[in-house]
Amino acid sequence: MTRKQRRMTMIASAGAVLALSAGLVAYALRDSIVFFYGPTEIVEKGLTPGTRLRLGGLVGEGSVIRSPGQKVSFTITDAKTTVTVNYTGLLPDLFREGQGVVTEGVLEAPGRFRADSVLAKHDENYMPREVADALKKQGHWQPGDAKAGADAATPAAPAK
Template sequence: MTRKQRRLVLIAAAGAVLFFAAGLVLFAMRDTIVFFYGPTEITEKGVAPGTRMRLGGLVEAGSVQRGPGQRVSFAVTDSTSSVRVTYDGLLPDLFREGQGVVTEGVFEGAGRFKADSVLAKHDETYMPREVADALKKQGHWQPDGSAAPASPAAKP
């Protein structure tokens, strides 16, 4: 075997080992990878029930309903579509209607989402990047970081 052939075999073996290691890492992480969707994307892509994901958008005005115990139900919208979210637990202090929110949990189908955690924005200028990108794509993002009004009638 010549020197050039040995070098080529060594490079090929190192590439195979790296490819195998990357495959093992991705296989091990398959249960921890969570995808982000907005309400419109869920409708358009036809997300299968039982899919673990993150759902982000704005809390729809007038949609918050409190149930027995710490059960809360609300709608997350991007002004085009909305998904009904149920959550058992304490909501963040800054959670309120019209504000940006990211929920993580399981899509139950038929526009219903069961959340394990709810994250709200922490001040008037911050919104999670995924939510801001989705709102920009929909044309509902203001340069000052706030969401656009739901309709022209909402302006004073």
């Protein structure tokens, strides 16, 4: 075998090992790559308590309960399923009932979630594309209420 053939064999072997390892990593992370799960998806997938994930949806109307020590309890819904979220800390300024949020934390039990962080939508007219898609899937999307993704760049007329 010539020197050039050995070098090409070594490069091909390294490329095959790299492709195999990338494939194994992608396979192992196939469920973790999702930006967030909706409440219905959590129930359908049968995720076990202790699973770390992101949960997204709309904050339930009348569900925000504030307790001493910056403890907050609220529900996240996709209009089909509701999950109760417990969070300790300061909420974003834009956090409101009926608005889209994404929380990150641990599923404590079916229907209960302990959040480490809460992310609210960035302005009055924006909803994360994934939340809008989930609402469209459930049949609860109301065009004109909020704009998703790239449509958020165009401001809506102020409410009077």
